[in-house]
Amino acid sequence: MHVVTASDQPSHPLLAGDSRSRLERWLAAEAGASRVTVSEDGRLGGGAISLNLAVTLEVEGGPFAGSHACVLRAEGGGRISASIGKLREFAVLRVAFEAGVMAPEPLIACDDPAILGRDFYIMRRAEGLGAGHAVTRTEAAQPELARALGRQLGLLHRVGPETPGLERLAEAPDCPAQATLSQFRQWFGELARRDPVIAWGLRWMEINAPAPGAVVLCHRDYRTGNYLVKDGALTAILDWEFAGFSDPMEDLGWFCARSWRFRRPDREAGGIADREDFYAGYEETSGRRIDPVRVAYWETAAYLRWAAVAVEQGNRHSSGAEPSLELALTGRMLPEIEMDLLRHLRAIGRTASGAVEKVA
Amino acid sequence: MRNTSDACGLLEIAAATFRTDVLAHVAPEARYAALMVANALAIVERELKGGDAAGRSMLAALAPFYGEDADDGLSGEDLRQRVEALQHRLCIEIAAGDFDHDGRDLLADSLEAMVQAQLGISNPKALG
Numbered sequence: 001m002h003v004v005t006a007s008d009q010p011s012h013p014l015l016a017g018d019s020r021s022r023l024e025r026w027l028a029a030e031a032g033a034s035r036v037t038v039s040e041d042g043r044l045g046g047g048a049i050s051l052n053l054a055v056t057l058e059v060e061g062g063p064f065a066g067s068h069a070c071v072l073r074a075e076g077g078g079r080i081s082a083s084i085g086k087l088r089e090f091a092v093l094r095v096a097f098e099a100g101v102m103a104p105e106p107l108i109a110c111d112d113p114a115i116l117g118r119d120f121y122i123m124r125r126a127e128g129l130g131a132g133h134a135v136t137r138t139e140a141a142q143p144e145l146a147r148a149l150g151r152q153l154g155l156l157h158r159v160g161p162e163t164p165g166l167e168r169l170a171e172a173p174d175c176p177a178q179a180t181l182s183q184f185r186q187w188f189g190e191l192a193r194r195d196p197v198i199a200w201g202l203r204w205m206e207i208n209a210p211a212p213g214a215v216v217l218c219h220r221d222y223r224t225g226n227y228l229v230k231d232g233a234l235t236a237i238l239d240w241e242f243a244g245f246s247d248p249m250e251d252l253g254w255f256c257a258r259s260w261r262f263r264r265p266d267r268e269a270g271g272i273a274d275r276e277d278f279y280a281g282y283e284e285t286s287g288r289r290i291d292p293v294r295v296a297y298w299e300t301a302a303y304l305r306w307a308a309v310a311v312e313q314g315n316r317h318s319s320g321a322e323p324s325l326e327l328a329l330t331g332r333m334l335p336e337i338e339m340d341l342l343r344h345l346r347a348i349g350r351t352a353s354g355a356v357e358k359v360a
Numbered sequence: 361m362r363n364t365s366d367a368c369g370l371l372e373i374a375a376a377t378f379r380t381d382v383l384a385h386v387a388p389e390a391r392y393a394a395l396m397v398a399n400a401l402a403i404v405e406r407e408l409k410g411g412d413a414a415g416r417s418m419l420a421a422l423a424p425f426y427g428e429d430a431d432d433g434l435s436g437e438d439l440r441q442r443v444e445a446l447q448h449r450l451c452i453e454i455a456a457g458d459f460d461h462d463g464r465d466l467l468a469d470s471l472e473a474m475v476q477a478q479l480g481i482s483n484p485k486a487l488g
Contacts, residue, residue, distance in 0.1 A: 192451065194444065197471050199451040200459070207460055325396045332403060335478035336486045342472050349464070 012043060012053055014074060019116055026115050027057065027122075030108055034061035044071065050086075050241060051076045054125060070107065074120035081187055081312060082220070082305075083241045086119040087111050088168050092243040093123065095165045095217065101156050103237050126236030128228030132262040135224055136271035138232075146273035148234045149227065150281025153255070157248040157286045159217040166217065172245035177209035180246070180301055187308040197338040201304045204345060210247075210294050218246040223260035224270035249291055252282065253298030258340045259306050296348045303341035310334055368408045375401035406481045414477040415439040421473035422446045424466055425453075447474075 011020065020038055027036040041054035050073055057068040075086055084092070090109040097103045109121035129135060161172035173179035184202060185192060192198050220242035228236045254260075255278065261271030269278035279290045314331015316322045379398055386394040412435050419442065423430035426446050434442055450470075453459070459467045479486050 192455070194448055194451065196447050196450040196454060197475060199454040200467065200471060203454050203457070203460070207457075325393070325400060329396055329399060332482045335475050335482050338475045339472070339479060339486060342468065342475060346468055349468075 011040060012051075014051065014053065014072075014116055015040060022115050026110065026112075027059075027108070031059055031064045032062035033059045033064065036060070041069075050074065050239075055122070057122075068107075069125040070122050071104065071125050072120055072122050074116065075118045082309060084169065084243060086121055086241075089241045089243065090121040091165050091168060092217070092240050093121075095159055095163055096156055096237075096240065099155055099159050101152055101237060102234060103240065126228050126238075128230035128235040130225065130228045130238065132223075132225035132260065132271070135227075135229055136262040136264045136267070138272075141267055141274070141277075142232065142272040143274070143277040145229065145232065145234060146269045146277040147281035147284075149222075149255070149270070150278040150283075151285045152234070152237055152281075153219070153222055153251055154282045154285030154287075156219060157216040157251070157282075157288075161215060161217075161245050163217070170244055172215045175209070175212040176215060176245075176247040176250065177205070177212075177297070177301075180250075180305075181205050181209065184301075184304050184308060187312065191311060195338075197342065198304070198307065201300065201307075201341055201345075205297075205300060205304065208297055208300075210297055212247075213294075214248055214288065215245050216248045217243065218248065218251045219243055220246070220251065220254070222251045222255050223257075224255075224262060224272060225260060247294065247298065248286070248288065249294040250298040250301065252279075252290065252295045253300075254302045254305075256295065257299050257302040257306070258344070259303065259337060296344075299344055300341065300348075303337055303344060307334055307337045307341070310337060368405070371401065371405055371408065375405055403482060406484070410481060412436065412439060414481055415443050417477035417480075418443045418474045419446070421470045421477070422450065424470060425450060 015023065015038070024036045024038050027038070028034065037058040037060075039056045039058070041056060044052035044054055053072045053074075055070050055072050057070055059065050059068065073086065073089075087109055090106050093103050093106040097105055104123040104126050106121060106123045109119075110116070111119050159166075181202065184205070188198055188202070192202055219237070219240060221239050222237070226237070226239040227234060228238065255270055256268050256275055258265055261267060264271040267273055268275045283289060310330050310333045313327045314334075317324050317327035317331065375398070378394075378401060383394055383398060415434075416432055416439065419430045419432060419434070419439070422443070426449065429442065429446060431442065454467070476487060
């Protein structure tokens, strides 16, 4: 969800016909207002899975009277296996916001199909640039941005499974590595018996699985491309639809994976700075030390996870369920992701310390 | 009856014309879609032209393990099926733990060579 696209086009189908007035009446009732008017400011990018509409709510009367720049985020055409649905996402966003994480303020969620025909929620709109290629375009590295992102992730990782409001998330796993591995086996299915790179990645994860440690609320898509930057400063962490409980090092491995460095693969923290800057910010707020061996483990998992998502996106197209050139091309990214995985495994093979306690 | 070389030639000129005569005139809101179309045409073009060469490279990468079956005289569908069969064998051996301790470097070299062959078709820029 990135840049607002000015649009002269008619209403998005989600708000066409009577939908807009149903939404306005529902919002007015929920907000204790005499009237709410919803105007569309365009569709926001970054919605391969979710639909993001920029809207302005004009609220007359009641405690929320005034004009509010918001985003209406709804289920997209097809959910993929890793996504948690809009109502759980809303609950996560609320918990993260209350924990002090720079997430857009969540305002209201709706699970009544009579309103828009699908689950949705509304949050405040944050300003800034999000597209990965744009964020990583700067000549100089952005250590302060990396440090700020580390701090935000550290704040999020102070949220544990017992936190009220997260009851509807999947139960926290006893052993995140084994839970992830079994999820990956399920996602890849038969491909793990046809593609030796996937087979090796899964086997590597199995024999190198770290023993269980802390389990916290993870964003699970914390990366360049999913936050907004304005004048070089972080303004919001977006796209919470894959959140869940896991090993905190999972988010760090994902953030540093080569797949999300865009224009600057040499800058290992999301294409913006060195890992050290990101790690330092994390340690400031999380109350825990970075474990580089665990991060390397979860970076392996990151490539496999991205590979599984890419394969599933490609299948959404090729199965005929959702014909789309973008999905088809995402499926074709598998060799790129596999090459990143193999480079990573070779690199950590050269520096393997075996310092982490293993399950096996 | 289809004429494959004609199809290749038609695709090649269609993709080149799209890149040189159409892409520059596409409105900004359609540019992303147009770039995706150009990318897809280029992938198919490379696949039609270089599919067998990529298959032979993959077979060569599998030869250190299954030399006797990595027959470099195959082409087309036979080649594809042989590569798939040997990849399946390798998957089973990997999952059984055959590379847990020994042969990892050989395996890494083989896997990289296979992925490079596929990247030559899907995204040669990523080979660098």
